[in-house]
Amino acid sequence: MATNEILEGLIKDPDRLKDLADEAKELALQHGALLRIFENPNSSEVITYTPFTLFPSPVPKAKFLQALALQIHYNLLVDRISQDPGFLEEALARRILQMLGLLEESQCVPENNCIAGMTRALARAWELYGQQEAVVMFLVEDVQLHKLGQRCIEHQLWRRGIRVIRRKFEEVSSTGHLNGDKKLFVDGLEVAVVFYCHGFMPENYKEQSWDVRLLMERSLAVKCPDISTHLAGTKKVQQELARPGVLERFFPDQPQVVEQIRATFAGLYSLDMGPEGDQTVAMALANPEKFVLKPQREGGGNNVYGEDIVRVLEEVKGDKRRAAYILMDKIRPKTEQNILLKTGQPLKLTSVCYEIGAFGAYVRQGKDMVMNECVGHLLRTKNSEQFEGGITARVSALDNPLLV
Template identity: 45%
Template sequence: MANSWGSLLQNEQQLEELAQQAVDRALAEGVLLRTSQEPSSSDVVCYAPFTLFPSLVPSALLEQAYAVQMDFNMLVDAVSQNAAFLEQTLSSTIKRDDFTACLFDIHKQVLKEGIAQTVFLGLNRSDYMFQQNADGSPALKQIEINTISASFGGLASRTPAVHRHVLSVLSKTKEAAQILSNNPSKGLALGIAKAWELYGSANALVLLIAQEKERNIFDQRAIENELLARNIHVIRRKFEDVSEKGSLDQDRKLFVDGQEIAVVYFRDGYMPSHYSQQNWEARLLLERSCAVKCPDIATQLAGTKKVQQELSRVGVLEALLPGQPEAVARLRATFAGLYSLDMGEEGDQAITEALAAPSRFVLKPQREGGGRERHL
């Protein structure tokens, strides 16, 4: 759809000048990343990649995405609370994927001991693509749902101003005014704030599990700043810090550096490279606590692609969301085809179809941060 904006440009020089203005505005608005060369230093930054023009989204599809998001949240919660479904669905995956197996092992240990937390928080992000129907109309299709470390809410909050500026430079003020304001960092912070409130300890803190070398720190700081404006304090710690300075009391309350933790917000822990044996032990300690985890380990498992594939099977949504036919219909309308690559007849059939028409398929990694999707 970018071609719809391309007609506004007269030549290559105008494009280059407009791009430079857009970059300067992005820097001024705080659409920032740390550079890959100096990821530990806040004073060396670059702009985060962004499109020169805003993406055109049909209003009907935008409304559809709004309408179905609560259904997806309820579905993820239902999956995370259904231990039998998770075990059955992931049984083949944990045999071949050590990372998922380690997550599932912690999940089983927590279930055996008894889940201590009573409040559960999910901050989920749905990713969509448009599919062209036979009549040429676009359809909304969900590619994946992110249940851990869903990022770029902070930077997305600042991007509309950049696109308004670009269109205003081109004297398209009417179009600029149509760009919707979007403040997901505030919404994410409100979710954490509500979990903190329900935990019920005014002096407890929010613990953000962070990577040592974090390029996307400004995205995270936006949420931290929203929380601080509500007088909710956040401390940033690595898994190693939790291992060395974290503890549980007799009621399984979590303390780090002697401070009680109400909410654990993960911006790390979604890739195998994020874990050493020490880090796995720290994750278990966090999961055993009564602090609100965002996400708890069952919700992280609910976001795997194998679970997403299982949800597309006939009758599965109805079993997980009984008595909610309207929600099931809204969810199923967004499903793209999902196919197993497990050994056996079903996997063989999927591979045969993919080889016969590779342009119709996208290969997705099993977990978050495990790589980019690949067109076959």
């Protein structure tokens, strides 16, 4: 384990630390942990490594295994929500919104190959569509910082004999159409699967983008995700799921699953207009340091903390704009010591905290579940003084769990 003594020893030996960091960066580049640079995000002429930690972070083995075991239940939960329009309407109607010789410790870092699992799911969906000449279309953004990471999935699909195309909203708008059988064609190619790499935030949509989204939703192509599954992941739905009795609606005969899922929830509180929302406002204004104010946004950089909660709520507390937010108990994670490797930043010992995510792969055909797996994990680590995260924004860094 990278104990504090080892870390402090490295800090006192800058030449050894630099050699170790340089070797780690080269390994990252060799293994495809690549990121385009902000100054030229649509070119691969100049690239850098994705921010990462020099050492794996200690993670309690029981908590790690709990997160992975729960993912198949979360897959089912999201799918069942997506098939329950009544629940979605209720939830959203208020707002549609091994380098140091530590060989024994190295065996405690679990394998992780989420790319293979995600590729397998996309390939299965393509197979179920049943047209060998059809393509998988990646719906991508104008500024493609993430393109090199997406290429890993593309290459694995190509190896399976599945053709992949990349298109933006405006390109689908100009060359996309449905035939009489509601099959989707783009540039004359039949599309079997639409894989959204973009379109998860309101600002991603211009007027024509909404028309394109509707076109794709109406088609027979498999959508990853379709609009119902997209809505099932919103914060308003998370808030509703935290209410007593709601999880039981989706797992009526599985109290153990309900208990396991509920154990992962933080406190979530409604800001809808009415007595319940008024009580939430008062609670947040009295102790803003205990909470996080979350809007209906994804991608990081949107949450509100501390005294800024007071400022925002004082502005919106008397009108319906406050329903665009939910209030959540602020999580106070355990901190560790590590060294963050980021382009242009000095090597130093840093107090860090992390979050664990699990990658779920789920495929359903009609009412029949075809695939439900946990296919990998993500450990994202940042300076413990940072509120927000985000690897692309160079705030957080990729990490590996050292199971203890």
